[in-house]
Amino acid sequence: MTYGADGHPPPQAQYPAYPPQGYPPPGYPQPGYYPPPGYYPQPGYGYYPPPAPQALKPGIVSLRPLTMSDIFNGAVSYVRLNPKAALGLTAIVVIIAQAIALLIQIGPITSLGSLDPETVNATGGLGVSDPAFIGLMLSSMAGAATTTIAAIVLSGLLTVVVGRSVFGAKITAGEAWxxxxxxxxxxxxxxxxxxxxxxxxxxxxxGLTALMYYVAGIGAAVAVGLLLLLGVAALTIWGVTLLIFAPVAIVLERAGLVDAVTRSLALVRKDFWRVLGIWLLGTLVASVIAGTVSVPFSLVGQLMLMAGASTTGTVVASVLISIGGAIGQIITAPFTAGVVVLLYTDRRIRAEAFDLVLQSGATNRTADSGEAIDQLWLTPPQP
Structure with missing residues (x-):
C-alpha cells in the first residue's frame, strides 16, 4: 500500500451512493409521497399536461363550435328544459291548424251527398258536379295554406324558445308569443x-316541357321534362339551404326581410355542404319518426276509404288521418326547429366568434333576464 508524505494512507475515492433496488431516482417522489394539488412532474418523468378547460355550458349546448351530436342533443334537450313552451305551443298550433284544415275539407265532402254506389252514374263516374269538384279542390288548397301558415307561426315561436334555452333560461308560452x-x-x-x-x-x-311536346313529340317531352324536374329539385334544395337561416334572423336578430336574406347567405355560403348535410339528416330523422307514429292512423283511414265510399266513412277516415298527422307534427316539429336554430348558432360561432359574446353574457348572469338574453342575439357580427 502506498502512503502519503504524512505517513497516512490516501483517502478513498468518493462515489455517489445508489438507492436500494426498486426505489425511484433522487428527486423523484418517494413511495408513500403524494404531491400537492396542481403538481405535475417535470418533463421526462411522465409529464402530462393539465386538462383543457371545459367550455361554458349554461344551457342546452356548450358555448363553443358545435358538433352534429351537440346540435341533435340540444334539439331534444330544450324540449325537456321548457316542455310547456315547446310541446304546449306546438300542440296548440298544430291542433288548431289541423282542425281548421279538416273542417275546410269536410265541408265540400258532405255537400256532395252520399258517395254510395247508387250515386254512381251510368258511365261509371261519380255524380259530382263541376262546382262541387272545384269546391273540393279549393278546400284542399285552403287546407294546405292553413297548415303552411301554422308551420310559419310555430317556427317563430319555437325559435324564441330555443334562443332562451341556449342559456338555460325558462320561458312561458305567453312570453314566447x-x-x-x-x-x-x-x-x-x-x-x-x-x-x-x-x-x-x-x-x-x-312550359318548356309543353313546348317540347308540340315541337318534337311525346318522347322528347318526357326526356326534357325529367331533366327539368331534376333541375328544379336541385335548385330548390340549393335555394332553401342558402336561405335556411333567414327566418331565424328575422326572429332572433329582429332583421328585416332583405337583411335576413343577406345574413343567411353570408352564414351558409362558406359552409354550405355541412349545413345541408346536418339539416337533411335532421329532417330525415323527423320524417321517419312522424311517419312511424302516423302509420296506424293512416292505415286505418285508407282501409276505411277502400272498404266503402259513403260520406260518413270518408269523413271518419279524414279525421283519423288528420289525427295521425297532428301527433307526428307535435312530436317532431320542436326537434326540427331546434336543429335549424342550433345550426344557425354554430355558424355564428364559427364565422363571427359569437361564442365570446354568448360566454360573456352567461358569465354576467344574463340568463337571469330573458330580455337581456334576447339582446345578445342582436350583437353585431365580430370583425
Whole structure:
C-alpha cells in the first residue's frame, strides 16, 4: 500500500451512493409521497399536461363550435328544459291548424251527398258536379295554406324558445308569443317569396316541357321534362339551404326581410355542404319518426276509404288521418326547429366568434333576464 508524505494512507475515492433496488431516482417522489394539488412532474418523468378547460355550458349546448351530436342533443334537450313552451305551443298550433284544415275539407265532402254506389252514374263516374269538384279542390288548397301558415307561426315561436334555452333560461308560452308575434308578418312575407320562386320555376319547366311536346313529340317531352324536374329539385334544395337561416334572423336578430336574406347567405355560403348535410339528416330523422307514429292512423283511414265510399266513412277516415298527422307534427316539429336554430348558432360561432359574446353574457348572469338574453342575439357580427 502506498502512503502519503504524512505517513497516512490516501483517502478513498468518493462515489455517489445508489438507492436500494426498486426505489425511484433522487428527486423523484418517494413511495408513500403524494404531491400537492396542481403538481405535475417535470418533463421526462411522465409529464402530462393539465386538462383543457371545459367550455361554458349554461344551457342546452356548450358555448363553443358545435358538433352534429351537440346540435341533435340540444334539439331534444330544450324540449325537456321548457316542455310547456315547446310541446304546449306546438300542440296548440298544430291542433288548431289541423282542425281548421279538416273542417275546410269536410265541408265540400258532405255537400256532395252520399258517395254510395247508387250515386254512381251510368258511365261509371261519380255524380259530382263541376262546382262541387272545384269546391273540393279549393278546400284542399285552403287546407294546405292553413297548415303552411301554422308551420310559419310555430317556427317563430319555437325559435324564441330555443334562443332562451341556449342559456338555460325558462320561458312561458305567453312570453314566447309576446316575443314572436311582431315578427310573424316578415316570416309570412319571406315564405310567400319562397313559394313564388318555386312556382315560377315549376311554371317555366312545365312550359318548356309543353313546348317540347308540340315541337318534337311525346318522347322528347318526357326526356326534357325529367331533366327539368331534376333541375328544379336541385335548385330548390340549393335555394332553401342558402336561405335556411333567414327566418331565424328575422326572429332572433329582429332583421328585416332583405337583411335576413343577406345574413343567411353570408352564414351558409362558406359552409354550405355541412349545413345541408346536418339539416337533411335532421329532417330525415323527423320524417321517419312522424311517419312511424302516423302509420296506424293512416292505415286505418285508407282501409276505411277502400272498404266503402259513403260520406260518413270518408269523413271518419279524414279525421283519423288528420289525427295521425297532428301527433307526428307535435312530436317532431320542436326537434326540427331546434336543429335549424342550433345550426344557425354554430355558424355564428364559427364565422363571427359569437361564442365570446354568448360566454360573456352567461358569465354576467344574463340568463337571469330573458330580455337581456334576447339582446345578445342582436350583437353585431365580430370583425
Amino acid at each position: 309576446h316575443r314572436a308575434r311582431g315578427r310573424l308578418l316578415p316570416l309570412l312575407g319571406f315564405t310567400a317569396l319562397e313559394v313564388l320562386a318555386v312556382t315560377v320555376l315549376v311554371g317555366i319547366a312545365a
